[in-house]
Amino acid sequence: MTDPITDTLRDSMRQVVDMAPEAPALPAVAQYSRRARSGLALVGGFAAVILTVGVAAFALTRPTQEVAGSTDLTHREIAFAELEEAAHSATQCIEDLGAETRPPVYHDDSATFSFTMVADGSLQSEAEACIEELFEPTNAEWMAAYGPVPTPEPHDEATTTHATNETTTTNPPDNDPQSVADIAELIGARPITQNDLELKTGLTPRFATNGYELNRITIDTETEIGLILYNDPSERDDGGGAYACIYDYALISGVSVIGGAQCAPTLDRAIEMATSGATASGSCGPVPKEDPQVDGVWTLFSSWGIPDGVDTVRVTLSNDEEETIDVASTRVAQKLWNESISITAISYDGDTIYESPYPLSQLPIQGIDCAPGSDGQG
Amino acid sequence: MEQVVEVRSAEGLYGQHRMSLIRFATALVGPDDAADVVSDAMESLLRGNQLVSAESPVGLMHTAVLAKARSMQRSVFARRVRERRFADRWIEQQPDARPEVVQALVRLSPQQRACVYLTYWEDQAPASVAAHLGIGEGSVKRQLARARAKLREVLND
Numbered sequence: 001m002t003d004p005i006t007d008t009l010r011d012s013m014r015q016v017v018d019m020a021p022e023a024p025a026l027p028a029v030a031q032y033s034r035r036a037r038s039g040l041a042l043v044g045g046f047a048a049v050i051l052t053v054g055v056a057a058f059a060l061t062r063p064t065q066e067v068a069g070s071t072d073l074t075h076r077e078i079a080f081a082e083l084e085e086a087a088h089s090a091t092q093c094i095e096d097l098g099a100e101t102r103p104p105v106y107h108d109d110s111a112t113f114s115f116t117m118v119a120d121g122s123l124q125s126e127a128e129a130c131i132e133e134l135f136e137p138t139n140a141e142w143m144a145a146y147g148p149v150p151t152p153e154p155h156d157e158a159t160t161t162h163a164t165n166e167t168t169t170t171n172p173p174d175n176d177p178q179s180v181a182d183i184a185e186l187i188g189a190r191p192i193t194q195n196d197l198e199l200k201t202g203l204t205p206r207f208a209t210n211g212y213e214l215n216r217i218t219i220d221t222e223t224e225i226g227l228i229l230y231n232d233p234s235e236r237d238d239g240g241g242a243y244a245c246i247y248d249y250a251l252i253s254g255v256s257v258i259g260g261a262q263c264a265p266t267l268d269r270a271i272e273m274a275t276s277g278a279t280a281s282g283s284c285g286p287v288p289k290e291d292p293q294v295d296g297v298w299t300l301f302s303s304w305g306i307p308d309g310v311d312t313v314r315v316t317l318s319n320d321e322e323e324t325i326d327v328a329s330t331r332v333a334q335k336l337w338n339e340s341i342s343i344t345a346i347s348y349d350g351d352t353i354y355e356s357p358y359p360l361s362q363l364p365i366q367g368i369d370c371a372p373g374s375d376g377q378g
Numbered sequence: 379m380e381q382v383v384e385v386r387s388a389e390g391l392y393g394q395h396r397m398s399l400i401r402f403a404t405a406l407v408g409p410d411d412a413a414d415v416v417s418d419a420m421e422s423l424l425r426g427n428q429l430v431s432a433e434s435p436v437g438l439m440h441t442a443v444l445a446k447a448r449s450m451q452r453s454v455f456a457r458r459v460r461e462r463r464f465a466d467r468w469i470e471q472q473p474d475a476r477p478e479v480v481q482a483l484v485r486l487s488p489q490q491r492a493c494v495y496l497t498y499w500e501d502q503a504p505a506s507v508a509a510h511l512g513i514g515e516g517s518v519k520r521q522l523a524r525a526r527a528k529l530r531e532v533l534n535d
Contacts, residue, residue, distance in 0.1 A: 004533060005526050006498065008476075012483055013405065013499035015472040020404040023396035024413045 086138035093130035388424055391435050398500075399443055405495035406447035406488050408464030419443045440492075440510045448488045461485055482532040486525050489513070493521040 392399075396416075403412035403419075419442035423429045432438040461484045468480045486494065489511070496507045497518075504522075508515040 005529050008479060008529060008533065009494055009498040009526075012475075012479060013495055015468065015475055016405045016495070017401045017499060019409040019468065019471055020397075020401045021409050021413050023400040024417045 082141075083138050086135045090131045090133075090135040093134055094127045097126050097130070388420075388429050391429060391439070392420060395436055395439060399439055401499070402440060402492070402495060403443050403447060405499070406444065406491050407460060408484070409467060410463060411460065415443055415446045419446045422446070434509065437510045437512065440496075441512045444488060444492050444511055447492075478532050479529065482528055486528065487521075489517075490521045490525045493518050494525050497522060 399416050399419075400412055403415040406412075407415055419439065423438065423442050429435050429438060465477075465480050465484045468484070469475050469477050483491070483494075492511055493507055496502045496510055497504070502510070504515045504518040507518045511518070
């Protein structure tokens, strides 16, 4: 025997089911791979939304490896810069097709360059042409001068599967300097300017200005946490650009970085980095440091990333109730860390700008204050 | 003895549960947005390559649909528009629907609606609903109690 409410709910659900439309087809998510000419491995995956149009493998020799401690550019560095320039040209060509791109990225750990664009898969062949015409010739020169070329794993022709992982199939050579100590040797032996980082990461920060000098990079080989201290000679309050580069470098290199920042390009990038294995947190700025975890989460929002135009952050609590908090409130951090199951950033006009894909409390964030001696600037 | 080997594929899993998922999504966001929600949820799962290897792929698909529905509903303004559109369509298509009940039900939170749907349409026990949605059994009972309380208010008026 049922009660009237149960009957009503059952009947209502029947009515809902009667209104259900046809189920959509499974979204087209596919991956393919192919072997390219001249011994290069080109691997791509495309989907309706995200398309990795090519990953070209080349010999892994870090361009700065032979000149650690020197500020002179070597032929290898120049060649590598030309290679990166070629990668940018190919990316620009892809953007000219009407696609949104991500900056070309050099993955040290797999000795690859990757190009990623967000577009309909119909642009794939044209995007590949951009890479083949604008990137591969320079890549071939690089390999001829600084080979050998790692032997790629054989790929099936036009393999189609319902999975997309933006991965390469090449193996890094045995001499791949993977350790944090190697990275420290490579990048910590001399001051690195923002331009160096920009060249390295292939990213142009929103607040990019020249003149930043990183005066110390140290990396704790046990904790694998790096500390970057920098000077801003101009004392301008736009250090976010420098930090964007630094943290992007951390993302690419896998080095954990702590340091201060008060502005940064996007929250997405912070989240991406925080979930990639690189750890970035801490602040020298006006951030509460009592609770390092709160500090870390707070940094994500206050330092890196309330996107432009965001007025409030709405927190969905574990009891499914929502609370809207002014972004200026430090309570945001505590709410985010301790109670939230999801986060939504709301713009002034009520549109949703950002929604966290997972609870922030699960992000691998560590909060560590800047060491004494930092410049204390954000 | 014949050995049965389970072969999972995303296509197979989706094909087997697509109707269940679209009904579930309809209960959450209404018929106009249900297909988008299911499609977005499946795309996320495929891109993350999580589905085939999941311990409970059915639960994962339902969780993903609920997450997309909640995401869609978070903007207050947009939510109000969708609720009104959902209610209008419901009343229009279902002659025996009681407008006050429909209004009450479309204003339930997505999670409450998910619990109501799985409980009262799919006849799942609280433990099963909890497993589907990745929440605690206590949460399921709490959400059902709140939903029933809201409906009781309407029916008692």
